[in-house]
Amino acid sequence: MKIDKLQMNRRSLLKAAAAVGATSTLSLAGCSDNKAEFAMPALKGAIGKDGQRVQPWQNWSGNQFCEHNELLVPKNTDDVISMVKATKQHIRLVGSGHSFSGLVPTNESLMSLAYFNGLSNIDTQTKQFDVAANTVLAAAGEVLWQGGLSLRNMPDINTQTFAGAIATSTHGTGMNFGSMSDDVVELSLVNGLGEAITCSKNENEDLFNAARTNIGSLGVITNIRMQAQEKYFLKETTWMMSLEEGLANAEKLRDKHRNFEMYALPHADYILGIALDEVSENELLTQKTNNGDAYETFRTLSKVIDAVPFLRSFIVNTGARTVEKEERTGKNFEIFGNLRDIRFNEMEYSVPAEHGMACLKEILDTIKKQNIDVIFPMEVRYIKADNIWLSPFYQRDSCAISCHNFHDKDYKKYFAAIEPIFWKYNGRPHWGKTHTLTAKEQRARYPMFDEFLKVRQAMDPKAIFTNSHINTVLGLS
Template identity: 55%
Template sequence: MNFDRINLSRRHLLKAVGAGVVASATSACSSSQPQPPAGIIGADGKRVLPWKNWSGNQSCQPTERLVPRNEEQLIDAIKAANSTVRCVGSGHSFSGLVPTNQTLLSLARLRGVENVDREALEADVWAGTRLSMLGRELWKHDMSTINMSDIDSQSFAGAIATSTHGTGKHLGSISSHLRGLRMVKANGEVIECSPDNNSDLFYASSNHIGAMGVITKARLKTDPAYYLKETSWMMSEEEGLARAAELRDKHRHYEMFALPHSDYMLGVAIDKVAAADIPANPPVPSGDAYEAFRMMSNLIDYMPFMRSWLVNFGASGVEPETRYGKSHEIFGNLRDILFNEMEYVVPADAGPACLKEVLDTIKQQNIPVIFPIEARYVAADEVWLSPFYRRDGFAISCHNFHDKDYKAYFAAIEPIFWKYDGRPHWGKIHTLGPEQLAGKYERFKDFVELRREMDPDGRFINEHLSRVLGV
């Protein structure tokens, strides 16, 4: 192992920090004992499998699971269901948006891009389209998404449901780039809306959390196809916090990964680049960091008193790295290390101070976490339940490995977000109820009232939505 020269990209950082922990945990959970078949026998005599999300912190046993092939089958399924109906995408939400013990509906077969208008730079995107597929399909038409999240495994409708976002001072969430929605109401009626047609429904449903109806497709605004250059480098925590606004203003996209229990922070800047300026043989990220941090993670399990020293040691050897590629290739990052996540969005100008208080609290309370904390800037929008509603935001995402207790960690830092007037991400873990949420989202009560008009019998309401919406 060569510890004198460690190239560490953000993908390596996120993956390698916990490799040893995850490996040891999964081996400890394995069993050679035969397991009974999962699921229950449905009304049609076929087995209905249970569901769980990506990280495993949410699960349910529905009485039926449906995957309609087209919009007509979807409408029939909603009409025929005599129970609660919840939609599921790729399972990348950590809050309880999906679980139901009744009908679980997947839109995975409703996918693809159509009605492409290259002049207007718009296209219709079916709800079940994965974000990774969306980027590739648009590229075929010489188009790119305006922005994208740094995980592209989500379904398009799921991303809309929770204002999924990337980073960039002048760039909003995916929901902010919508130009129209098509959805099925609880009674099976198909309805369309846009900023100019039924605008209240449009701005409510552009972050619908599955409560308004079932989105079947949406009209998306795009950009001409473009390439990106990503540069990442390690700096001190002090420098990273002090220069956050400067670097945000300098680059099209800028984000930070703060390392708990260390003195370091990883900066990631992304800008457009001409295809002609991409090197013929661009550098390939080193794999050294994976092994180095796997060793570090294992050591921390046995010697927690060395946590700070080991994280600082690993970070101190990081060298700058550059990547080039098509827009969707640079935006999307593989996340094969499972985790649970809390994200709050605070006012942009308060972001660095809030992040510092989170990092200081982790150190002061000696919270056993080494997973990087991601911080991103996002532009304001008009979407009713968007964390960025009429306010530029600084999104702070805190994670812990899926097999580690996250509750004590999140309980310690969540009040810090409240102190800075933070709004929770709807797809991630939070503890707020309707009274607190109404104080943070100006149109919250309007959303609840419109939802009642759209779905008076609560066909799309599960236990989690009942709790957070107060219905």
């Protein structure tokens, strides 16, 4: 969600919440988090080869963690090659740790490419650039801008690494844009035999088709060449619609705007529309908006609702009704990148674009009917089809629907109630987000699943780059 679209409404939403809280004579101080129940176990860290404890790892939301016995931090590609050749253990790669699924945890070796940073070879003719694998998306914006270029699209936040984002087909929204994996032109990796290989459409094409969404199972990505475009400014417009209007007009709005997405509010009769369009420099607004995490509003509302759950729908609807249309402008990367201070867990599936609204409606109806305890907005986005073997958007224009709940709330019950609805619409889960599918179901969703496994076997015959989650989702022993 864009920072200001709800943050700017925070005051009115909070006013509504506070009013309800006051009339029910319950104060926020009286509401408690159920933190203890969902707290991470206390981790000490495994004892490493040198007899010292290794700092344990956890992901952004805290739902994934591990006590690996070794942290590998190569300084260059030669180091990667010698570490891979020398290992007697499994290795899992970690980027920014922003995946909610079990892609990273291992009790053996964790490898970070923290030294692989920065952009190079920015080419204004081809509009392409090289990026070292562990560079975070946020680092690209201004550097590319100085070279006259920008990323074509961006996800909701900008703190993922390029290699991590590509590993899971991380995406933004916009019917004319694929995921970040679709903008990869060339990849360099070190495979499980310690060989450095480059792949592109013209060189090692099968590897290229597999490696652009690789879930860290083919080897160590060291460098990526990306397609960009000429730099551009964006105007963001945010407005609240009735749910009925949003469901009816979503596809028209999707086709009208450069980027369009919606935030559906559980238990409410409203939906927030967010549209981005290119503008020229002289159309920029002078007023600047402030930063913050829009989800904070929902955190506060959620605490009020914990105390008066029977007023959930009333509170959310009252808040939503006060939301006014807002506009902001800026360099594209200033508009795309959001701050996320409020931690949550997330499940996301992509369904065929034409079924998106039916699927969304069924989810919202189910939340109401089963009185599921959630008010966290659901994000609804559109993504163009691609030809990447394990991409959720493989040969299919898609509508991605994301369900969230606060990190210390029971997200599992909520997701378990919703996941079968995604299956009904032939949904494919985001590889980096919570889901319960195994290789059997994934194979049925991906026509090139077995081709991917063949490439994986060739790249990593000793199955170095695996953990129990990879074994489950790819069907490895």
